Structures are given as C-alpha cells and as structure tokens.
Amino acid sequence: MKTSYRLITGVFLWTLLSPALPPAAQAEPTVYVTFWFDTEDYILPQADDAAKRLAEMFTKRGVQGTFKMVGEKARVLEERGRDDVILALSKNDIAYHSTWHSAHPTPSEYCRDLSWQEGVSEFIRREGVGLETVRRIFGVNGSCYGQPGGSWTPQSYAALRSFGIPLYLDVTSHVNLNDRPFWYCGVLNILEMGDCVMRTGWKDEEVKQACAKFDRVSQKLVQAGGGIVSIYYHPCEFLHRQFWDGVNFSYGANPPRSEWKLPPTKSPEEQEQAFKAFETFLDYIAHHAGVRLVTARQIPTLYPDRVYSGPLTPKDVQAIAEAFGKRLSYVDLGTRIVSAGEGLLALAQFVAQSEGEHRPDKIELEFAYGPASAPQRFLREGSFRWEAIRQGAQELIDITHQTKQMPTVIWVAGQPLRPEDFAVTLAAAVAADRFAGEVPLRQGELEAKKFVANDAPGLWGWVIFPKGFNAPHMMELAKLQAWTIKPAVLRKTN
Numbered sequence: 001m002k003t004s005y006r007l008i009t010g011v012f013l014w015t016l017l018s019p020a021l022p023p024a025a026q027a028e029p030t031v032y033v034t035f036w037f038d039t040e041d042y043i044l045p046q047a048d049d050a051a052k053r054l055a056e057m058f059t060k061r062g063v064q065g066t067f068k069m070v071g072e073k074a075r076v077l078e079e080r081g082r083d084d085v086i087l088a089l090s091k092n093d094i095a096y097h098s099t100w101h102s103a104h105p106t107p108s109e110y111c112r113d114l115s116w117q118e119g120v121s122e123f124i125r126r127e128g129v130g131l132e133t134v135r136r137i138f139g140v141n142g143s144c145y146g147q148p149g150g151s152w153t154p155q156s157y158a159a160l161r162s163f164g165i166p167l168y169l170d171v172t173s174h175v176n177l178n179d180r181p182f183w184y185c186g187v188l189n190i191l192e193m194g195d196c197v198m199r200t201g202w203k204d205e206e207v208k209q210a211c212a213k214f215d216r217v218s219q220k221l222v223q224a225g226g227g228i229v230s231i232y233y234h235p236c237e238f239l240h241r242q243f244w245d246g247v248n249f250s251y252g253a254n255p256p257r258s259e260w261k262l263p264p265t266k267s268p269e270e271q272e273q274a275f276k277a278f279e280t281f282l283d284y285i286a287h288h289a290g291v292r293l294v295t296a297r298q299i300p301t302l303y304p305d306r307v308y309s310g311p312l313t314p315k316d317v318q319a320i321a322e323a324f325g326k327r328l329s330y331v332d333l334g335t336r337i338v339s340a341g342e343g344l345l346a347l348a349q350f351v352a353q354s355e356g357e358h359r360p361d362k363i364e365l366e367f368a369y370g371p372a373s374a375p376q377r378f379l380r381e382g383s384f385r386w387e388a389i390r391q392g393a394q395e396l397i398d399i400t401h402q403t404k405q406m407p408t409v410i411w412v413a414g415q416p417l418r419p420e421d422f423a424v425t426l427a428a429a430v431a432a433d434r435f436a437g438e439v440p441l442r443q444g445e446l447e448a449k450k451f452v453a454n455d456a457p458g459l460w461g462w463v464i465f466p467k468g469f470n471a472p473h474m475m476e477l478a479k480l481q482a483w484t485i486k487p488a489v490l491r492k493t494n
C-alpha cells in the first residue's frame with residue numbers, strides 16, 4: 001500500500017514537475033518573426049497616434065511588437081499628456097533608439113575621431129540620457145538598441161553592455177556575417193539579414209507580393225533548421241510623405257527647435273490604406289503555420305552563446321590551433337563557436353598552463369573586446385625561446401583579465417608582436433604539441449576583418465550626415481573588434 005501510494009505520488013509529482021514539451025517539439029523547425037518599430041518622430045504630433053494604433057494592433061491579437069523609443073520621443077509623449085499612447089506601447093516590448101536620433105551630432109559624427117575608450121564614454125554620456133528617460137517612463141530597460149539612420153559606431157557596443165542591453169537590432173551593412181545573426185563585441189546582432197529582412201509597401205498588390213515572399217523565405221528557413229525574420233517600420237511613415245528628420249536635419253543642418261518644420265503628410269485615405277496594408281501583412285504572418293512572433297526581449301534566449309556556459313576541452317583547443325593554421329577567424333567547434341579573439345585567449349591559456357609534459361584539462365574563457373588600437377611598431381621576423389613565448393601568453397591573459405580587452409601589442413623577450421602574429425605562432429606550437437626549443441615567429445592576418453565594412457562613401461549615405469561624411473579611423477577601430485565576431489547559433493527547437 002505504502003509503496004504503491006509512493007509510486008502514484010511519484011508519477012503524479014513527475015507529471016506536475018516535468019516541463020511541458022514546447023509546442024514546436026514534434027513539429028517542423030520554428031520560424032521566428034520579430035516586428036520592430038523605430039518610434040522616433042518627436043515633431044509631428046499625429047505620429048503619437050500612429051504608434052498607439054500599431055501597438056494596439058498587436059495587443060488585440062495577443063502578440064507583441066518591439067517599439068524602439070527615441071528618448072526625446074518618450075519625453076514629448078509625457079509632455080503632451082499622452083498617457084494613452086504610453087500605456088498602449090507598454091503592453092508591447094520597449095527598446096531603445098538613441099536620445100535625439102537625427103539632431104547633430106549623431107553617434108557616428110561624435111565618435112568619428114575618438115579613441116575606443118573616449119567613444120565608449122561619449123556614447124554613454126550622450127545616449128544614457130535618453131535611455132534614462134525611456135526607463136523612467138516605461139519602467140523597463142530597453143530590450144535592444146538600433147542606431148539612428150546609418151549612424152553606427154563600434155564604440156556603442158561596449159556602451160550597450162554597460163547599459164545591460166544584450167541585443168543590437170537594426171538594418172545596416174557596417175558589420176555583417178553572411179546575412180544572419182552574429183556576435184560582435186559580446187552583443188548579439190540582427191542587422192543585414194538578406195532576404196530575411198522584410199517590409200511591405202502600402203498597395204494591396206505589394207502586400208500580396210510580400211506575403212508570397214514570406215512564404216518562400218520561411219520555407220527556406222525551415223529547411224535550414226529554423227531561423228528569424230526581421231520586419232521593421234516607423235509609426236510616422238504611416239502618416240507622412242517625408243521623414244520628420246529629413247525635413248529638418250538633412251546634410252548636417254541643425255536648426256533650433258523654434259524653427260523645426262512639420263513634415264508633409266499623406267491624405268487620410270492614404271493613411272488608412274497604409275494601416276490596412278500593414279494589418280493584412282501582420283495577420284498573414286501571425287496566422288502562418290510554424291511561425292512564432294518574438295520580441296527583442298525574447299531573442300537573446302533563442303541564441304545562447306555556449307562558449308561561456310562551460311570550459312573548453314583540450315580537443316577544442318587543438319581544433320582552434322588547426323583552424324588558425326588555415327585562417328585567423330571564428331572557429332566552429334561543433335557544439336559552439338569561438339571568435340578569433342576567444343580562440344587566441346584559449347591558446348594562450350593552454351600554453352601558459354602547460355609545463356613539461358603537463359597539459360591543462362580544461363580552459364575557462366572570459367569575454368574580452370578586441371584591441372583598442374593597432375601597433376605602429378612591431379617585429380615581423382625572428383625566433384624566440386619557448387619560455388619567452390609562454391611568458392608572453394601569460395602576460396596576454398593577465399592584461400585581458402584586468403582590462404577586459406585584448407592588448408594592442410604582446411611583448412615577447414622585450415619585442416613588440418602583433419596579436420595576429422602571436423596567435424598563429426601559438427597555434428603552430430599547439431598544433432604540433434611542440435612546447436620547447438626555439439620558436440619561429442609566424443605572420444598572420446585577421447581574416448575576420450572582412451566582415452567589417454571598409455570606409456567608403458556608400459557606407460555613409462544617410463541623408464542626415466553632412467555632405468562628404470566619412471569615418472576611416474572609426475572603421476579601423478571597428479575592424480579591430482572583428483576579433484570578437486562569430487555566428488550566433490539558434491537554440492534547437494526540435
């Protein structure tokens with residue numbers, strides 16, 4: 001009696017406590033869709049109503065969109081007494097989209113000539129203000145960030161980490177890894193997504209085409225084991241004929257508030273048609289089989305970085321060493337992917353902890369940014385005693401641990417080495433398991449730099465930038481952070 005009671009209780013408890021299988025468990029891989037709205041127009045008051053109407057469309061369907069708020073927009077909502085808009089938005093996901101958006105200087109403009117650390121501080125100082133406003137009004141931290149227009153900066157990433165914002169959600173080509181989600185500077189990025197970025201025009205015919213495109217893309221994603229589609233709008237574009245900022249801040253113009261002009265608007269019929277078109281598109285996707293709508297707040301859970309969930313094994317370190325022999329970039333270890341920087345740090349730890357015949361049995365990694373600058377003077381040829389190499393590896397780890405950033409140079413026997421050359425030199429030694437004698441210096445190039453755009457006029461085509469704007473130094477800083485780039489892997493859903 002006692003036993004069977006126990007058994008029954010046990011089965012009952014097991015049933016109660018075991019988590020229900022997610023709905024996608026026996027089904028096809030899930031296609032996640034994220035709808036996001038850059039909620040930025042603080043000039044045209046009717047844009048407040050457009051944001052409310054879109055927010056309510058999601059609430060009515062029991063789903064959520066992501067509203068990336070400009071700080072000044074949140075502030076004017078409060079100033080205009082639009083508690084109804086604030087409440088409607090707060091039933092959705094709230095994200096962040098800079099303090100002033102297009103009023104000059106925008107982030108690329110003020111970070112253009114700053115060092116890495118100066119840029120990080122300046123971004124925190126300027127963009128922290130609007131974020132505080134959004135946090136105060138909506139009572140939550142921004143779930144993600146995306147830059148105003150094309151005003152991207154590498155320094156924003158370290159600022160986002162200090163803000164506790166884990167996701168960069170936008171569309172931009174400054175940094176891109178195969179048109180899919182990726183990690184850069186320890187932040188998850190959903191940017192240029194190729195055919196997985198979608199919108200529809202306002203005509204019925206365009207909606208039909210967009211729905212057909214969604215069918216094609218979602219089918220492709222299912223075949224690839226699941227994935228994410230990024231769909232973006234601006235509440236103001238349902239109303240206007242021209243963007244609020246284009247009217248006021250184009251080509252570096254920065255008029256005082258008293259001279260701001262209202263943008264020209266569509267006719268009431270055209271506005272209705274725009275909302276109707278969007279609503280049809282939303283319904284089509286929301287009711288699509290195998291599709292799950294997700295907000296920016298949910299996305300980081302879909303893409304875990306498993307490098308930090310457990311130590312690397314000696315086999316992982318061997319795989320990194322062999323991969324670096326072919327190219328200096330991220331390395332897919334099967335169960336997880338390490339960036340070039342993580343790979344270098346793993347090799348350095350392995351070497352530093354090896355002594356005679358002893359090899360470490362596990363390597364724990366800590367996140368680190370790429371170097372803050374590139375050395376002007378460094379050695380490219382020569383050879384070193386093994387002990388000097390080992391000391392250099394230990395110093396690399398000590399510096400990185402202290403600063404959370406890879407050093408610009410690694411000193412070996414009093415000589416300055418580039419991290420690239422040091423990485424391939426360590427890789428050759430680990431691959432050959434040769435931890436003694438004289439070690440020739442090898443030459444490496446960080447292939448992962450190709451995922452960061454070169455400074456070119458096309459990169460700065462946003463109409464708000466002053467004419468002829470460029471940012472060569474900033475894009476060089478961005479390339480140094482390519483040490484941190486790697487694909488993001490979707491959590492298995494079946």
Ligand SMILES: [Zn+2]
Binds near residue numbers: 097148149
């Ligand atoms: Zn924007």
